[in-house]
Amino acid sequence: MTTFGMPYFLEDQTGELTGSEFVDLYNRMRLSFRCTIRDAERASYVVYDMTNRGASRTGILVPLACLNFGANNALGTLKIGDGEYVNMNDYLSKTTALGSSRTRKFVASDGQEYQWTHTLNNDAEWTCLNSRGYHVASYSLKPAGEPQYSGSSGCVLTVEESHPHIIGDLLASLLIMRHIAKHNI
Numbered sequence: 001m002t003t004f005g006m007p008y009f010l011e012d013q014t015g016e017l018t019g020s021e022f023v024d025l026y027n028r029m030r031l032s033f034r035c036t037i038r039d040a041e042r043a044s045y046v047v048y049d050m051t052n053r054g055a056s057r058t059g060i061l062v063p064l065a066c067l068n069f070g071a072n073n074a075l076g077t078l079k080i081g082d083g084e085y086v087n088m089n090d091y092l093s094k095t096t097a098l099g100s101s102r103t104r105k106f107v108a109s110d111g112q113e114y115q116w117t118h119t120l121n122n123d124a125e126w127t128c129l130n131s132r133g134y135h136v137a138s139y140s141l142k143p144a145g146e147p148q149y150s151g152s153s154g155c156v157l158t159v160e161e162s163h164p165h166i167i168g169d170l171l172a173s174l175l176i177m178r179h180i181a182k183h184n185i
Contacts (some may be wrong), residue, residue, distance in 0.1 A: 004028070017179055030051050031047060044068045067161060102181055115129050137157065137174070
């Protein structure tokens with residue numbers, strides 16, 4: 001993959017937890033987050049990498065991640081790539097027993113530990129750091145007063161250019177963190 005010296009700026013086209021497209025502003029990456037089942041007992045979603053699919057729309061879609069939530073918006077299970085299904089609470093664990101549910105850590109498919117933190121006083125609503133404290137990703141809401149854009153929520157997932165190999169982990173864990181915050185879990 002070509003190195004540009006800048007992070008991926010993945011525009012969240014809907015800003016919704018029910019499905020969206022995440023498209024890099026420079027067309028280097030395109031991810032799709034789709035609902036596959038929704039009923040009273042569960043809601044299931046899949047994250048696909050659409051980057052190399054192109055305009056032909058051919059080929060088999062292979063999920064980067066599968067997310068299954070339980071009844072009443074309960075946390076369920078998660079599968080990253082070819083891995084096994086794991087409980088979301090086990091994958092995204094609180095940093096301390098009495099800590100906030102809006103700060104959680106996880107071990108990504110590269111074997112490294114990362115941590116998402118929810119902040120409202122910075123430019124980014126969510127920030128992901130690695131175990132050494134380096135910025136890996138962040139999710140920013142549309143700034144207040146910013147005009148509405150056609151086909152865009154104004155929200156952006158920024159991923160450092162050195163971390164595309166864990167994009168499935170980053171997007172899936174971010175979606176779970178946003179779900180936890182939205183439903184006050």
